[in-house]
Amino acid sequence: MNDREKSNPLSDHGDESERILIVDDDPSMRTALMETVKRLGYSVQGAVDGMDAIERIAHFRPWMVLTDLRMPRLNGLELIKEVKARAPHATIVLMTAYGAIETAVEAMKLGASEYLLKPFSMDLLERVIVNLKSGREVGTITGHSSHPTENRALLSQDPGMIRLLSTIEGVAASQATVLIQGESGTGKELLARFIHNRSPRAHRPFIAVNCAALPDGLLESELFGHERGAFTGALIKKIGKFEMAHMGTLLLDEISEMNLSLQAKLLRVLQEREVDRIGGRDPVSVNIRVIATTNRALYREVEQGRFREDLYYRLNVFPVTVPPLRERTIDIPLLARHFMSQSATRNNNRPTDLCGKWSES
Secondary structure (H helix, E strand, C coil): CCHHHHHCCHHHCCCHHHEEEEECCCHHHHHHHHHHHHHCCCEEEEECCHHHHHHHHHHHCCCEEEEECCCCCCCHHHHHHHHHHHCCCCEEEEEECCCCHHHHHHHHHHCCCEEEECCCCHHHHHHHHHHHHHHHHCCCCCEECCCCCCCCEECCCCHHHHHHHHHHHHHHCCCCCEEEECCCCCCHHHHHHHHHHCCCCCCCCEEEEECCCCCHHHHHHHHHCECCCCCCCCCCCECCHHHHCCCCEEEEECHHHCCHHHHHHHHHHHHHCEECCECCCCCEECCCEEEEEECCCHHHHHHCCCCCHHHHHHHCCEEEECCCHHHCHHHHHHHHHHHHHHHHHHCCCCCECCCCCECCC
């Protein structure tokens, strides 16, 4: 029995917000995805390609369309255009085994909410659906750090920010280097932790280095480590942050503050995945994911000769710009209530609302 036969009759679709259309020309993949979605309690239909999906959308009216990229007759990007024309409020998730970041960016421009690189786990798919569902109905996506001493959250009900977080959650599953740009105080480090905690490296170390807080000589030692006797005062061997982040994620905070000589060493690490300790003889292999942040427009730093162009392109694999709070004022009451609640908890006080009255919750 094929997907069309399984999905009829049309009268048994359930609520429109509970319908998901799976579009994939691989029968085994389509079946696995449909079973996963069914277990989540959604009404599901499968389409064998983009043209089949268009025929079903008018009658099935899905809340979400989960589509492959490469398909006969009509590919995933073309399908996104058609879905947005016919069902503009539908949520679209693009999945592909041909994971060019340029494709992700193009998909988001066309209206996709999420991007998944094959192979991905069904657990990740479930998290994506749950997050997109909550973002649509509640208007809030929350990303909590998994570290017990860093109980901070990414909170937003701004539609643009929710789309950004959904996009990033899909990219988190890949190994792509991420460059996060934004003004000071916009939550760039929180976003980096959000990526790490939703990546396959979540159970591995997350190491953060503030490139603006350390002088050049100390920063080099912090990043690359040194051997005993490498310089005056080097009494013991020191493991650098690159090695400490092995199998995990290294955050280079405010990367634009790094001097040009260190940028050259960083470029070699990204190219060769090897670290040379100061005073060391043999390179040390590292398996890390790099996330960099900056509060400056990095391409302008390149134009001014303060940042290496080749390093810029190595870091700028998946660029993200975090909007300042003044561009998402809808989040101000949400964040104010959150911080007031935290303050009340720390000080053993009853929570109050924004007018100073006691909250009943």
